[in-house]
Amino acid sequence: MGSNVPSENNAPKALSMENLNPCVKEMEYAVRGPIVARANAIAEELKQGVKKPFNKVVKANLGDCHATGQKPITFIRQVLALVTYPEVLMKSPNFPDDAKQRAKRILDACRGYSVGSYSESPGLLAIRQDIAKYIQARDGHPSDPSHIVMSTGASDGIKSVLTLLLTGKGGTERAGFMIPVPQYPLYSAATTVYNAYPIPYYLNEDNNWSLEISELERALEEAKPNCIPRAIVIINPGNPTGQVLTRENIENVIKFALKHNLFILADEVYQHNVYAKGSEFFSFKKVMMEMGAPYNMMELASFMSASKGFMGECGYRAGFAEVINLDADVRAMFNKSISAKLCPPVSGQAVMDVIVNPPVEGEPSYQQFIKEKETVLAQLNEKAKLVTSLFNSIEGIQCNEVQGAMYAFPRILLPPKVVEAAKADGKTPDAFYCFALLEETGICTVPGSGFGEKPGTYHFRITILPQVEELKEVLGHFKDFHLNFLAKYK
């Protein structure tokens, strides 16, 4: 450091690549990485009239429902408009009574009857009560509103829980977090920024991305000399992998966590997104509760979001965590740490309230709500099947069934010449492939390397969100591209 001599040609910098936080330097977040920057640049070029072999960029990189044409659920937006501008809209005949009732319930919980006031730090109590009822109905086991912490999207809640588990120490005394590979890169990014130690465990692609206990044991054993293992992250339904865990698989993970005294973080944001026949969503909490003691006393944080499911309200950044079985003193510390965040956006809390407390039979909005919800889910179901079967019809691509969530994560079998060409280009082979796909078709996907994959295997993640007709068109372009690409590098 030291002082700078002021002079006109000397731009003094307190922050340089040499003294920037090394954890920030190291951190990666593929979902919005360089390929997305290139996609944005191409979209801009198209706008300016540059000729391309396609006329629009299809952003299949992000689980962003409304961006790809899904319409908001009317009832959610009605309640939201009402809480925003109640003075006038509460008297409007354009809004049904059940929407007005829900809006009033939310406003009554807000200080000063305004969503512009801060809520309690973990979210408005009335909404946490509704969330507890939702969880209870889902699982058949009680839920306590004081165990629920709302957050700015699920990500924010995940980071709050991970923060509790850090050791405050470096080197081999760092906290170790078991993270699936492939994984949603929030987990690796947060682990890196927090200077914690990632313990990757591989999902078994050959068994539809199952989670095998022998692999968990291997991963943990290998990591033990390097860190203090503290927690295991499970994403179910899987992102980017789309599998839905069986109840038995969940039981085995819980036993493993108990054996090794690990805190369980269950990312269950896709709990509404299950498509495959025979697949069913089981929450970790439900399974733990039904396994009885001592499993039903284990610590668990389960995360949910307003951004996925049938609602897809990403922009409101709403989420919650149910955190159970904390030691009482630890709970107090957790609450204190949450209080320093003031509160998550109240508009997002209101969105979540409608999701957990939707219109019921007999209410004026019920029919329309159910119709809109089921339409979205039926379309996602159709698209999941479409994507799986199309990818598997292409030579050199293998795709596990998209049982749930919003993505396919097909494996691409790339010949050695591609690997060489990628190396020469300074890219991973799958990034090389995805960039070529983008340049030639306008389809923006995310290379599998951004999520992690077994060495020597190559994948990409593509959302199943585009509208059916568009998706069919996209997949058609895809097939042509793939065959040309393989021919080129034969």
Add this chain to the structure above:
Amino acid sequence: MGSNVPSENNAPKALSMENLNPCVKEMEYAVRGPIVARANAIAEELKQGVKKPFNKVVKANLGDCHATGQKPITFIRQVLALVTYPEVLMKSPNFPDDAKQRAKRILDACRGYSVGSYSESPGLLAIRQDIAKYIQARDGHPSDPSHIVMSTGASDGIKSVLTLLLTGKGGTERAGFMIPVPQYPLYSAATTVYNAYPIPYYLNEDNNWSLEISELERALEEAKPNCIPRAIVIINPGNPTGQVLTRENIENVIKFALKHNLFILADEVYQHNVYAKGSEFFSFKKVMMEMGAPYNMMELASFMSASKGFMGECGYRAGFAEVINLDADVRAMFNKSISAKLCPPVSGQAVMDVIVNPPVEGEPSYQQFIKEKETVLAQLNEKAKLVTSLFNSIEGIQCNEVQGAMYAFPRILLPPKVVEAAKADGKTPDAFYCFALLEETGICTVPGSGFGEKPGTYHFRITILPQVEELKEVLGHFKDFHLNFLAKYK
């Protein structure tokens, strides 16, 4: 760690007070600390009919405008309702054209014409363009939308910038952050959680909380053996102290930062809240630009919020940072770190857009908007003066003029018997005082110790937000309490 033997009476805990993140354990956040918990409990008791010497709790602990009766600005809520439910409301005659135009501009910038889609990570470009125009008009110097990063409240942006400055190391190689004392406790809380080193510098209460360079030099020199000083935080207008820095004072701070190669974080969220005659808000950027080279090349992050000013839209959690003069490579790393957060709430972004791009003369909403805005600011002005003069009329209380922001931070002269009684009660003397105030009058303030204060001095923070009549009543109760309290411990 190690494995647990499952048994019915053994609740296995992965997380205990022994292995909880020590930084979380140590962190404090007074604004929502134990006194607020007690205030909530008292409110609950009142609801249940418990007799008290008062009939309601006055929450003067938090700068929460709408909670204390301030009405939302109509135009903000009109635009918000329109972007929420455009399908129906865009056709409604209840909404003026200028609100519809702004809503359309925001929706055009949203993917899929929905505030339910994710925005770009630093916020919608169209809104960042409006912010840049606002800054340019405020300062008379250009602003670049690509230097603006929107955030979930200002706090989130502050944390993002502090994160860049961490060293990733422990002990004496930790990053040191210069923080004013008294300060808004976000800064001390974040410093603690990030395992950084706080470098407190005292504001000079005897000179209306001025910021003296000799004190900055002292604080820095003392800290140098313990950390690597990286940044200085300035809060202007001051929170909790209410002072407005002079231009000369700002110039001297900038020179100090250059001399010691410190990154400047200017918390300017109260830029609309200046009341005192002769006081004027100067942004750090404006002053730096007008000082010329090399000062105009220094790194600066300036923070703004939708929660304060005349709008007080706390619940939407909207804020932005303008971060200038970053090294290009560092900028890329900053952008990458922001991308891992997906995006701040889009509804909050929309609120910010209205704040920086309000109705102008000739537009249909102009008159009402100006009237509402000026009414709020005039009331705050009146309340700032009321509070200052009332506190100074009470024996044993000294209060600097509330020149800006939303708080008074009076000093209370407590006799030795109070100090003893507090000690016996396990509280700081000002916490002891504030708890007594709460129990006897229902007024919830925050003890000065939560913001930091010179050893041997005692203060509390009280917001000036309650409505004028209520504030007068509160201050009346206050005076009675204070005189009784002093008499008791004479």
